[in-house]
Amino acid sequence: MSSHGIKDQVAIVGMGCTPFGEHWDKSAADLLVDSATEAFRSSGISKDAVDAYWLGTMASGFSGMLLSAALKTDFKPVTRVENFCATGSEAFRNACYAVASGAYDVAMAVGVEKLKDSGYSGLVRANPAHDGTNPTITGPARFSLLAPAYSEKYGVPKDELKDVMTRIAWKNHYNGARNPRAAFQTEVSTETIKASPKVAGDLGIFDCSGVSDGSAAAIIVRAEDAYQYTDKPLFVKALSFVASPGKGSLDSTYDYTSFEECVRSATDAYAQAGVSDPRKEIAMAEVHDCFTPTELVLMEDLGFSERGHGWKDVVNGAFDLTGDLPVNPDGGLKSFGHPIGASGLRMLFECWLQLRGEAPAGRQIDVGGRGYGLTQNLGGFPGECVSFVSIVGPEKG
Missing domain, CATH: 3.40.47.10 (Thiolase/Chalcone synthase)
Structure with missing residues (x-):
């Protein structure tokens, strides 16, 4: 780039x-x-x-x-x-x-x-009538395609992958229950999450972010x-923004197991900041968990997990508050909902608290020797979206 x-x-x-x-x-x-x-x-x-x-x-x-x-x-x-x-x-x-x-x-x-x-x-949008941009399926339906695609590509049984998605929702609600600014401040059991009514595909209510x-x-x-x-x-270490050429849904090779836009913006951001090993150098990350399989795929797109191994890291607690790399320590979109214009800056606010050691008791992460916080936003649909990645840190140089 x-x-x-x-x-x-x-x-x-x-x-x-x-x-x-x-x-x-x-x-x-x-x-x-x-x-x-x-x-x-x-x-x-x-x-x-x-x-x-x-x-x-x-x-x-x-x-x-x-x-x-x-x-x-x-x-x-x-x-x-x-x-x-x-x-x-x-x-x-x-x-x-x-x-x-x-x-x-x-x-x-x-x-x-x-x-x-x-x-x-x-998304709050009003397209001109018959302009050809009206989607034929809903947002949840499009993102629901990530789960079966990931399951098939990496040989993860459907029921086991549902457990992984449930684990992501459970983690984010656990974190949000410790955040006085979150819209939903209650822990949700894995049994409740798995039993929630279906919205699209294998996505249940608790696999989807709320409205706020x-x-x-x-x-x-x-x-x-x-x-x-x-x-x-x-100090701002990196800002990267990319816009897709919008060909994903028309590309027969697109397999719904990655957001190329995220890969491109993350690669650029790491180059700007001088990050060579994000799993070891990033202290915490706020990512766009609009749906639970989105967060799973992003773990691999951001280089936090090897391809096909993100689901194992989720199950092993690598991205929990006390894990190797806490992801969405504030509760994410799952706990905050997604008021469109505010979410990206809300993610940065969590970096502001965590990297300054000012997060509430029970939610402050151990930064250790790692000095960077990362935020990642995407907007649109799999295969045709925009992606933003920022990296910030408390030390200059």
């Missing part, structure tokens, strides 16, 4: 994240203000000191004025971005590059989405200025 990287050019000095859930009493503007206010407070930076804003939302606002009106900014530039489920990550990426370019000293990325009172679940409202925000400055605002900044 042609990326020149952004390693140690910018740093996060403040973050905020609302509780995710059913916020019937709050608007998108209210949630946006809540996360931004927490970010201002954590950094000591006032809204007037922010030079420019990037707002990520898919359908809760259609211009930057959603943010400028809510925060009452003084005619500051606000850019509204959208990129499927990676919308919050896209806001963060653009804010980082704006500061790295020298265009601004201080930038803010905010992601927000209100889904509960919209009546929608999944929420917002998260980050303040970005030049790396050399970071310690003016906090004694524990997070």
Whole structure:
């Protein structure tokens, strides 16, 4: 890829994240203000000191004025971005590059989405009539194809793979039960997960992420200025974003056991950050567990497991809170739901807490000698999606 990287050019000095859930009493503007206010407070930076804003939302606002009106900014530039489920990550990426370019000293990325009172679940989109882009099957149905494909390719019996998917859901709900910001804060037994009603293919209700409202925000400055605002900044090591040419569903060789987009973005991010062995160098990862087989496949796409061995690592607890490489220690999309514009920044917020040693008791991971946190977002469908990978760390260099 042609990326020149952004390693140690910018740093996060403040973050905020609302509780995710059913916020019937709050608007998108209210949630946006809540996360931004927490970010201002954590950094000591006032809204007037922010030079420019990037707002990520898919359908809760259609211009930057959603943010400028809510925060009452003084005619500051606000850019509204959208990129499927990676919308919050896209806001963060653009804010980082704006500061790295020298265009601004201080930038803010905010992601927000209100889904509960919209009546929608999944992607909120309105395609022009008969434009040829309406999918013929649902999102859960498309992602359900991952499970039988993986089972067949690697010789994992169907019932055994269902146990693996159940283990992923159980893990993420276990983590979410220890997170006061999660939408679902209850542990769920493996028996309940396996017995849940089917949604599509072998996907039961607990194999699918929920629907919620929420917002998260980050303040970005030049790396050399970071310690003016906090004694524990997070330095951005890598930002990689790729968009699929969209040929997966038309390609007879595509076998539904990998997201090529994720492989490409992860490879680029590792090159930027200088990571050669992600399983040993990454301390924790937040990944896009929209469905349990998605998380399984991503473990291999991100290089955390060898091809065909990810399911064994799941069963052995490698990705648990106390495992070799904790994955979704905050509970993931399974526990938070997926307010589209907010999820990518919510993932970064967990890195902010964990790498600074500020996660709640019972959920703080042992970082050890590993200094990196990773986030991964994807949006779209298997074989035709966008993928974002970021790597951040508490030390410069």
